[in-house]
Amino acid sequence: MDIGVRKRATAAGRAQRDQWLDVYRRMLLIRIFEEHVNDLYTGGKMPGLAHLYIGEEAVAVGVCHALRRDDYITSTHRGHGHCLAKGASVDRMFAELLGKEPGYCRGKGGSMHIADPDAGNLGANGIVGGSAGIATGAALSAKLRATDQVAVCFFGDGALNQGLLYEVMNMAALWKLPVIYVCEHNVYGEYTHSSETTAGDPKARPAALGIPSGEVDGQDVRAVYAAAGDHVERARHGGGPGFLLCRTYRFRGHHVGDINRPYRAREEEEGWIRDRDPVRILGGWLAQQRLADAAGLEEIEREVRAEVAAGVQFALAAPYPDPSEVAEDVYA
Amino acid sequence: MDIGVRKRATAAGRAQRDQWLDVYRRMLLIRIFEEHVNDLYTGGKMPGLAHLYIGEEAVAVGVCHALRRDDYITSTHRGHGHCLAKGASVDRMFAELLGKEPGYCRGKGGSMHIADPDAGNLGANGIVGGSAGIATGAALSAKLRATDQVAVCFFGDGALNQGLLYEVMNMAALWKLPVIYVCEHNVYGEYTHSSETTAGDPKARPAALGIPSGEVDGQDVRAVYAAAGDHVERARHGGGPGFLLCRTYRFRGHHVGDINRPYRAREEEEGWIRDRDPVRILGGWLAQQRLADAAGLEEIEREVRAEVAAGVQFALAAPYPDPSEVAEDVYA
Amino acid sequence: MREMTFGQAIREALAEEMRRDSRVIIIGEDVAEAGTVFKVLAGLVDEFGPERVIDTPISEAGITGVGVGAAMTGMRPVVDIMFGDFITLAMDQIVNQAAKVHYMSGGKLRVPMVVRTTLGATRRSAAQHSQSLHAWVSHIPGLKVALPSTPADAKGLLTTAIRDDNPVVFYEDKMMYQVKGPVPEGEYVIPFGVADIKRAGTDVTIVATSSMVYVALEAATLLEAAGISAEVVDPRTLYPLDTATLVRSVQKTGRAIVVDEGYMRYGITAEIAAVIADEAFDYLDAPVKRIGAADVPVPFSPVLEDRTVPTAHSVAAAATALCGPASASR
Amino acid sequence: MREMTFGQAIREALAEEMRRDSRVIIIGEDVAEAGTVFKVLAGLVDEFGPERVIDTPISEAGITGVGVGAAMTGMRPVVDIMFGDFITLAMDQIVNQAAKVHYMSGGKLRVPMVVRTTLGATRRSAAQHSQSLHAWVSHIPGLKVALPSTPADAKGLLTTAIRDDNPVVFYEDKMMYQVKGPVPEGEYVIPFGVADIKRAGTDVTIVATSSMVYVALEAATLLEAAGISAEVVDPRTLYPLDTATLVRSVQKTGRAIVVDEGYMRYGITAEIAAVIADEAFDYLDAPVKRIGAADVPVPFSPVLEDRTVPTAHSVAAAATALCGPASASR
Numbered sequence A, B: 001m002d003i004g005v006r007k008r009a010t011a012a013g014r015a016q017r018d019q020w021l022d023v024y025r026r027m028l029l030i031r032i033f034e035e036h037v038n039d040l041y042t043g044g045k046m047p048g049l050a051h052l053y054i055g056e057e058a059v060a061v062g063v064c065h066a067l068r069r070d071d072y073i074t075s076t077h078r079g080h081g082h083c084l085a086k087g088a089s090v091d092r093m094f095a096e097l098l099g100k101e102p103g104y105c106r107g108k109g110g111s112m113h114i115a116d117p118d119a120g121n122l123g124a125n126g127i128v129g130g131s132a133g134i135a136t137g138a139a140l141s142a143k144l145r146a147t148d149q150v151a152v153c154f155f156g157d158g159a160l161n162q163g164l165l166y167e168v169m170n171m172a173a174l175w176k177l178p179v180i181y182v183c184e185h186n187v188y189g190e191y192t193h194s195s196e197t198t199a200g201d202p203k204a205r206p207a208a209l210g211i212p213s214g215e216v217d218g219q220d221v222r223a224v225y226a227a228a229g230d231h232v233e234r235a236r237h238g239g240g241p242g243f244l245l246c247r248t249y250r251f252r253g254h255h256v257g258d259i260n261r262p263y264r265a266r267e268e269e270e271g272w273i274r275d276r277d278p279v280r281i282l283g284g285w286l287a288q289q290r291l292a293d294a295a296g297l298e299e300i301e302r303e304v305r306a307e308v309a310a311g312v313q314f315a316l317a318a319p320y321p322d323p324s325e326v327a328e329d330v331y332a
Numbered sequence C, D: 001m002r003e004m005t006f007g008q009a010i011r012e013a014l015a016e017e018m019r020r021d022s023r024v025i026i027i028g029e030d031v032a033e034a035g036t037v038f039k040v041l042a043g044l045v046d047e048f049g050p051e052r053v054i055d056t057p058i059s060e061a062g063i064t065g066v067g068v069g070a071a072m073t074g075m076r077p078v079v080d081i082m083f084g085d086f087i088t089l090a091m092d093q094i095v096n097q098a099a100k101v102h103y104m105s106g107g108k109l110r111v112p113m114v115v116r117t118t119l120g121a122t123r124r125s126a127a128q129h130s131q132s133l134h135a136w137v138s139h140i141p142g143l144k145v146a147l148p149s150t151p152a153d154a155k156g157l158l159t160t161a162i163r164d165d166n167p168v169v170f171y172e173d174k175m176m177y178q179v180k181g182p183v184p185e186g187e188y189v190i191p192f193g194v195a196d197i198k199r200a201g202t203d204v205t206i207v208a209t210s211s212m213v214y215v216a217l218e219a220a221t222l223l224e225a226a227g228i229s230a231e232v233v234d235p236r237t238l239y240p241l242d243t244a245t246l247v248r249s250v251q252k253t254g255r256a257i258v259v260d261e262g263y264m265r266y267g268i269t270a271e272i273a274a275v276i277a278d279e280a281f282d283y284l285d286a287p288v289k290r291i292g293a294a295d296v297p298v299p300f301s302p303v304l305e306d307r308t309v310p311t312a313h314s315v316a317a318a319a320t321a322l323c324g325p326a327s328a329s330r
Ligand SMILES: Cc1ncc(C[n+]2csc(CCOP(=O)(O)OP(=O)(O)O)c2C)c(N)n1
Pocket: A077, A078, A126, A127, A128, A155, A156, A157, A158, A159, A160, A184, A186, A188, A189, A190, A254, C029, C058, C060, C082, C086, C089
């Protein structure tokens, strides 16, 4: 092996390391962001509802890592993670959650409606399953405009039972649209176990429409990235839609106020949190591969905490929109 | 074999023969009924739209033959066949189609909304796929009331793409409801081939929900009866829902006014009409089995023609509802 | 009389009717163990079991359709649509099926179903969880629409809704569940189509629906201080609508304001204002005024959302403007 | 000016806009080869190809949702909902998505989409194929609603709808497709929110929408014979609504009748009547009257259905009743 090759290998290794450190940073960013959302909410500083993404970070980050900035995503009521993973900045996110003027939607959307079109984020959605049409339409648009953009539709296991999903997946299959349906299967819809609401194997549903359909450990960001990458590449090159079922778990309540969670066992929660934390899983792998040591990861955490703290400060200090804005943006 | 056994065998044979002659009569009744609908319509005597069932008789008759009178069905815009198969009488059917007072709905429903609750017919539906919820709800009701009634939901291949169907099939699967979804796959929805509108194999869709799902030659009434019977028996005894895909073909236009049918080849039509006529197929089998001879079948046809002709006369002579009835029956 | 919250009154009506009639069942998302996200149904599943308090998938169209079919075949389902905003998903089943089955069948089939759902903003829930879309169903023959404002009305009207042989859409303001008031014990039925005068007055009629009744009552107190006597009339059902009581009140006062939390344009206030302007034409000293939600999707930010809802002050101001010149002329 | 049918005018507007702007596409059931069940789009697929005139499955919610997403990302879809009755299936996508995306995103996203659909009865199509449900979408901020009555208006308003950056719901009366009239050649745009006086008059204002304009014009002819001069005003768009023109007309005539084919209760006529009764209060010699569909699901039987729709005679009778006593007093 000559020196040139070794150098290249090292460069590749570095890129590889940087990539996973970046992914780690982003997952941690979501985790710490959400912890602060929790505090803002319980501290009475955030109005409305907060559906935390803690525990599911590997799904948004793994999938979005396989996307380009100009690719589209649609998101859900549990959407902070998707926004951050697709490139939203922490300060404007917090500002939106507090209903402040510099928020992504000037305070009009709030937690359930953050949109960031500059980063390809077509918006979160308060209607369970409501964005399936939008993502599919964005894919149709990409196809008609002959860009090679791809659209990803994030949705929960509960959304599997909204009829709209089957209507649009059927069209995506027929027209070979570049859209990937990513089901974040966190086992519960609100306070009900998915086995009580969802018959059969979810993967079989898109498969019945001829849509390539796979399942992945949603706590393993590298696995999610690899699986999503396959779907994205196929879609980008005209191969049509894909469906990815990500097995995951929300570590917290359905929303911040869901404290007691009588609908699930403490041991179940503890098991996931102890053994299946996506941030720790990647951190462990990074250490094991000697791509990072404890100090390096701590350094990342310090940086992330600083970024998030600054974001919170920014949002708390930011002004509310002028009340007259209430009547603006109804019509374009 | 002693004489007792021979006698019983003969009795069984007679019952068997009578059963199929009855089925034959009922299919022919639908056929001839629909031919008269065609004439009434083209003769300017029937208002609105007429979606004829000609060519698909074996589906309705085969399925309904497997049902009890107190079992439920829901029907479609192409619903005359279902009504007659479930036991409606020709005269009141014609009266409804002409908007007359003795019609099944006192003229308020017309061709697309005939309901005959006495015979378990919960009504035709003008919304494609619109009755899937009703049939499923009737099954839930039967289960809760602990009757052993079964509900059948008839719908076309076009209705396969209405999201409601998947929402309610999911519930039927979860709750093991006694409902059978019968898809009348006549290859077209209006003027579009099913391959352009329906991705994948339709049977796989209910199968993905864990619903036993089968396919049958919808032109062979005995096969339809057998397949439907299996589903009905399972459903009746607590085994949950079923799905039956019946491959069939509408011999006429989408509605009577659909004359030229540029969307499909004449050879295709002729092939089905020549080789796959459900009435002729059963007639041929009856003859081959020596259960009936030509004279016998002709006799049936004469009787049916007389019944239908009398029905037409009844309807033509029947009075319209009093105009004041327009305001009745809005509320119970 | 004992006091209870609006939510408890709803629950009591359901419990009593379920005890009385085994055909009454509840179908909806998280209605059983969770007792709905608003906790209104808490405990019902314990008494009546999961066969009668049925948790469903998130399938608003589907569960409504299942309700229609069950209602047509001997049950009396109460379908729970968590947020009124989600009724958008069930409109076909409500309007093309439930509302029309009786008529289309020439009177042979019936759909004794209640759709319980919610309206009302100011929970900081933004545009898809805050709408008051009750005008849509009120537009449709075959449907009845009730929207109680007090715990007692909630009990009496829900009982009536469940016993009605027609589909009834029943609206509860999410912000009212904790409101307390006296509620009669035992069987309590309020007929549909009977408005209730929540406060008598002589100078101006304020027609108010659902939680707007409280806004109107507060406005009436403000107006009283200003020497204006307001009568507050609550229609309680939008269909049937008790036009006689509304018109009689305006014949007396000569002035009317209609307050409803839905959008004004093509909404509830339009119908009620049009009816009053027509039938009390000769008695009106001033045009009928309307107050409703601001004509925008409901924004998230509290500083914005608070600008979208009618308030006691905005109602009082409108009433003062209405009475001002005329009072002067008296 | 050359004459063409209402249907041809619709087709021409679409063809011209599709030539002008490659982002304009059509999505719907049987829109391509079949050119819709009403044959209105016949031939468009030949000129623009199946990539731009897209046949869809029977999935009203889905195709509307796909339209929203396409509109948000650079296309200008025209979604075809065959019968207005089927909009029931697409309400969530129209109301919770299309109407709100611009606002919820703080103005960053846009939904330049047209939903073309139909209204109107008397085709003997019964309760699920005959409704005029345009009040629902007119109720919702974020949506615009147009309903032309003449071929020229059809072309001008549809062109405007396609060029609008907001979701527009566009209503065509199925019974009007064969109506003929002059239509300007080439680019022809009619701004939204501008009512058109279809006939000038002095004694009574008849506000009429869509095909009711013809009913009103026929009534005006009958009234003329009786010595009553009716002015027929067509709002052309329900949102934005040109209240100024309506009010100005009533200020002149002192009397108004509002005719719309939807249900009266909580419908179009309520809003327009309420606006007139309010803003022309001091000019009204008589209450504003409303005429709409009978308050029943549309029945099939011709003898029944014919009783449900406004007619020239019923409109003329109402106008005569309205003018009678007052004319006598003049
Ligand atoms: C159409 C609709 N129905 C009901 C709700 C209320 N709701 C909000 S979140 C939720 C559960 C969603 O479950 P899932 O899709 O699994 O997402 P998760 O919350 O688990 O991430 C429900 C029922 C809603 N927002 N939209």
